[in-house]
Amino acid sequence: MLEKTTKRKANANLHVYIARSIGERILGGEFVPGEILPNEAQWGKAFGSSRTAVREALKTLTAKGLIASRPKIGSRVQPKIQWNLFDRDVLDWHHAAADRHDFLNSIQEVRHMIEPGVAELAALKRSPAQLERVLQAWNGMKTAKNLEHTVAADVEFHEALMAAANNALIVPFGIIIEKALGNLFDFTTQRNDRHTEALKMHGAIVKAVTARNGPAARKAMTVLLNDTDRLIEVTINPQAKAKPKTPKKTIQSDRT
Amino acid sequence: MLEKTTKRKANANLHVYIARSIGERILGGEFVPGEILPNEAQWGKAFGSSRTAVREALKTLTAKGLIASRPKIGSRVQPKIQWNLFDRDVLDWHHAAADRHDFLNSIQEVRHMIEPGVAELAALKRSPAQLERVLQAWNGMKTAKNLEHTVAADVEFHEALMAAANNALIVPFGIIIEKALGNLFDFTTQRNDRHTEALKMHGAIVKAVTARNGPAARKAMTVLLNDTDRLIEVTINPQAKAKPKTPKKTIQSDRT
DNA sequence: CAATAAGTATTGTATGACAAATATGGTCAA
């Protein structure tokens, strides 16, 4: 263990690189909660760096809730409860394929809770400029040339909607959306037939938000999410074409 | 500016203290997004510390999304979008009385989105041990001797419910709940008449979760939240006894 | 045997030095 790691991403500072390296190994399960990491000197040797750089990296990890350090003890991996899952870095490091399906499922559950409410708030509280951003994102979806552009525009659409909700606590969910749609992008294949359908559903949201119709916005978003659920089920778990999945179903009951 | 700050909390490491000091001043609006902080040497002088300690503090703030540093430029306060509002420290530093009401309102909006779904998930997916924790929290509410105990038990109740939902992304909301109920604690006066009522509403949730009745759990939680809304309105904004508040009202329509 | 002291490993802090990045202003040429 602790073999000298290789390719350091250019442009990144050393302590950033070290933080990412260690962070990935924690998120990947190589170091489990309660376990004590190698000490700072050992990390320094492993990365061929000074203790200073290692310490700054460890402070970063501490700030994100991944570890806690104490003299004479060392740096101990914190219980997962403490991990800051709404941190973009932490989420990026969380690419262990192991529980990918479960995690994506968790994300969808949360989206079902949040996004209908977001759509409704956006419809009610949006400013003209915020509406404009939503419209432009929708336009981006319509004119997207490939799947990558489509996903980017889709993410932008949802983030614009969140911004329009005028609630500071909603903003952090943007990274969750990115993660969800990014993962979906990984799994899904080009399927242009779905594109027009998705466009229509997003259009319904746009229409409701434009008209300041809260309940309609909520409903349109719920429809969209339910459709996404089906897509996830099919792409990730192909053999389960139409399994009812009782818990999922009841959760979806956001009917207004 | 930059006068030597005083009382450093014993037990806390120097870089932790420095991070909190600067963090509070950023959250308090003393340094606004886009603004460039004093450089590391200046901070060192201000705190009577070494650059090392200052740098570790700044790395902490960087990890929480509050600042970004570049050579020759300095450390610049990030746009609020980047701030990690689901970080416990950031939330603690966010005690500027200025937008307190707005922020509490944002929290309530999010609770309305999340918690009914949480209650439903908990009812459907809880383990026996997780149910036990909920029951104990409820017991704690019943036997609480003063308002402080009541609030603590109330927080524990909601966090237990979140744990029972078995969704990793839900856990971070615990700190939001703490903040909300803590603030409520600051504003509210002892009102024992409300206590029995609150107990009853929590009891309805307990009953539904015990019976694995998802929809009932959702509904009970919605009732509780609506009541909390009224409490907040009255305690914070006493003259607005029964103002309809159209946006709020429609959001509350989580009727199943 | 229990309480206390000494030893020791690890993080915390300080200091000084140099490297790397980059905004700023000045120089020179077209």
Place this chain on the structure above:
DNA sequence: TTGACCATATTTGTCATACAATACTTATTG
């Protein structure tokens, strides 16, 4: 005048070394 280029200064980034503070482990002592 204007534009490209270059030198300079400022700030963060990294390094090396030393010592302090903390808290676990072991030895010592009553």
